[in-house]
Amino acid sequence: MEGGAPAGEQRDRETLGAVRSVVFKPSISLEEKRFPRVAGYDFNRGLDLLGLLDSMSSTGFQASNLGDAIEVVNQMIDWRLSHETPAEDCSEEERNPAYRESVGCKIFLGFTSNLVSSGIREIIRFLVQHQMVEVLVTTAGGIEEDLIKCLAPTYKGDFSLPGAYLRSKGLNRIGNLLVPNDNYCKFEDWIMPILDQMLLEQTTENTVWTPSKVIARLGKEINVESSYLYWAYKNGVSVYCPALTDGSLGDMLYCHSVRNPGLLVDIVQDIRAMNGEAIHVGPRKTGVIILGGGLPKHHICNANMFRNGADYAVYINTAQEFDGSDSGAQPDEAISWGKIKGSAKTIKISQFRNEKVVNKLQQWVWATDLKWL
Amino acid sequence: MSDEEHHFESKADAGASKTYPQQAGAIRKNGYIVIKGRPCKVVEVSISKTGKHGHAKCHFVAIDIFNAKKLEDIVPSSHNCDVPHVNRTDYQLIDISEDGFVSLLTDNGNTKDDLRLPTDESLLTQIKDGFAEGKDLVVTVMSAMGEEQICALKDIGPKS
Numbered sequence: 001m002e003g004g005a006p007a008g009e010q011r012d013r014e015t016l017g018a019v020r021s022v023v024f025k026p027s028i029s030l031e032e033k034r035f036p037r038v039a040g041y042d043f044n045r046g047l048d049l050l051g052l053l054d055s056m057s058s059t060g061f062q063a064s065n066l067g068d069a070i071e072v073v074n075q076m077i078d079w080r081l082s083h084e085t086p087a088e089d090c091s092e093e094e095r096n097p098a099y100r101e102s103v104g105c106k107i108f109l110g111f112t113s114n115l116v117s118s119g120i121r122e123i124i125r126f127l128v129q130h131q132m133v134e135v136l137v138t139t140a141g142g143i144e145e146d147l148i149k150c151l152a153p154t155y156k157g158d159f160s161l162p163g164a165y166l167r168s169k170g171l172n173r174i175g176n177l178l179v180p181n182d183n184y185c186k187f188e189d190w191i192m193p194i195l196d197q198m199l200l201e202q203t204t205e206n207t208v209w210t211p212s213k214v215i216a217r218l219g220k221e222i223n224v225e226s227s228y229l230y231w232a233y234k235n236g237v238s239v240y241c242p243a244l245t246d247g248s249l250g251d252m253l254y255c256h257s258v259r260n261p262g263l264l265v266d267i268v269q270d271i272r273a274m275n276g277e278a279i280h281v282g283p284r285k286t287g288v289i290i291l292g293g294g295l296p297k298h299h300i301c302n303a304n305m306f307r308n309g310a311d312y313a314v315y316i317n318t319a320q321e322f323d324g325s326d327s328g329a330q331p332d333e334a335i336s337w338g339k340i341k342g343s344a345k346t347i348k349i350s351q352f353r354n355e356k357v358v359n360k361l362q363q364w365v366w367a368t369d370l371k372w373l
Numbered sequence: 374m375s376d377e378e379h380h381f382e383s384k385a386d387a388g389a390s391k392t393y394p395q396q397a398g399a400i401r402k403n404g405y406i407v408i409k410g411r412p413c414k415v416v417e418v419s420i421s422k423t424g425k426h427g428h429a430k431c432h433f434v435a436i437d438i439f440n441a442k443k444l445e446d447i448v449p450s451s452h453n454c455d456v457p458h459v460n461r462t463d464y465q466l467i468d469i470s471e472d473g474f475v476s477l478l479t480d481n482g483n484t485k486d487d488l489r490l491p492t493d494e495s496l497l498t499q500i501k502d503g504f505a506e507g508k509d510l511v512v513t514v515m516s517a518m519g520e521e522q523i524c525a526l527k528d529i530g531p532k533s
Contacts, residue, residue, distance in 0.1 A: 181425075184425050184426065185427050188428060251425060254447075255430065258445055259447060
């Protein structure tokens with residue numbers, strides 16, 4: 001450019017200096033405790049599950065959320081009344097150190113029915129089998145899918161299998177899983193005599209059925225160790241399902257009521273019991289682990305509201321909060337309702353994936369070759 | 374859940390069967406079906422294919438042929454239902470007694486006196502009025518599953 005060279009250089013230096021101070025703004029140093037360093041798992045260490053899970057916290061994004069959730073769940077498992085100072089007005093028994101050592105956190109586990117259709121059912125069964133959770137809340141499908149799997153299996157299919165084609169073959173699709181109609185026929189044949197018997201007990205023995213009592217009975221009747229409901233019955237784990245009619249179970253209740261009417265199922269008694277699960281914990285803490293959204297999520301949180309909030313909360317779901325749904329709400333929203341304590345340890349693990357590209361590809365594959373089915 | 378439960382109401386009869394079995398899927402509108410031990414005429418049938426609710430099902434809405442009550446049933450379409458034998462016989466009306474029984478002339482010249490007047494208002498009025506006017510009346514008696522009832526009326530007398 002024109003003009004004196006030294007004046008131009010001076011301007012350049014000033015501009016550079018200004019840019020540097022913006023782009024290369026000196027950073028504060030982060031304290032490691034609050035901001036751990038990012039580091040993933042080193043597979044040179046070999047295949048080590050616990051090591052891999054430990055590394056989640058420092059891996060970032062949802063892996064870190066998973067690591068935090070593991071930490072919260074471990075706290076739920078480890079907490080004892082002996083960790084707290086005794087309340088001033090507590091009883092003699094409550095002051096006893098041995099007693100305090102024996103009192104742990106009460107854990108509520110909620111899950112939607114699609115998880116029971118999937119292999120997560122086996123993990124739920126493990127937790128119930130070993131009494132690691134005390135209260136379960138799920139939807140009707142969460143009950144029937146477990147029972148039906150004892151009668152006939154669910155199969156792995158594909159998200160893009162065409163609906164009309166599947167209907168014509170008597171296959172029902174749950175995501176990328178398939179449940180043949182025949183499975184539901186077997187369920188019908190299995191459950192109808194049980195409903196007859198339950199109606200008989202209602203009329204002759206004055207039994208008052210509630211969803212949780214119906215579920216316990218079904219767990220008793222299925223009598224197979226692969227079923228989580230069997231273990232729930234065996235171990236006295238309560239399973240609540242206020243919307244028991246919203247599934248194949250509801251279809252069975254409907255058909256049964258036409259042929260052999262009169263069976264009553266009392267949901268009022270069950271809401272007493274469910275809220276009581278939270279209210280009557282005494283000095284114990286409560287923790288909630290909720291997989292999925294919808295009814296199980298709200299029902300558990302609402303019950304905990306009656307004790308001014310759960311002490312630990314882990315949510316794992318795919319819902320988002322932008323639509324104001326309860327399903328997508330973060331734990332902090334529940335704190336505003338008193339469903340989770342303000343002081344609680346909470347974490348939400350979000351899962352979200354853009355399916356469009358994947359689906360387009362799969363549809364092309366299926367359009368060209370449907371023969372393999 | 375079997376439909377055998379409908380068989381328990383066996384009537385003391387002369388030996389002829391009151392009902393016969395038929396596959397639920399074969400029973401059509403305007404056919405007959407036994408629901409909760411009552412003989413009924415089918416007014417509506419809908420079929421839902423095998424699915425989440427289990428086996429394919431026939432949903433029947435039917436009217437009790439004697440007391441006009443609406444009854445419903447849902448039966449797996451492959452199961453058997455009971456279908457009532459419904460017979461209609463004509464008898465000449467001879468007399469109406471004070472306590473509401475009718476006296477009818479049978480084919481072989483005997484009288485049949487065990488039948489009450491029908492409960493249906495319009496039919497009842499027709500019979501009473503017609504008889505009072507001295508008309509020659511023939512009643513149609515519908516019978517099914519050991520129960521009988523007058524269901525129709527004919528004036529066979531000369532046109533006046």
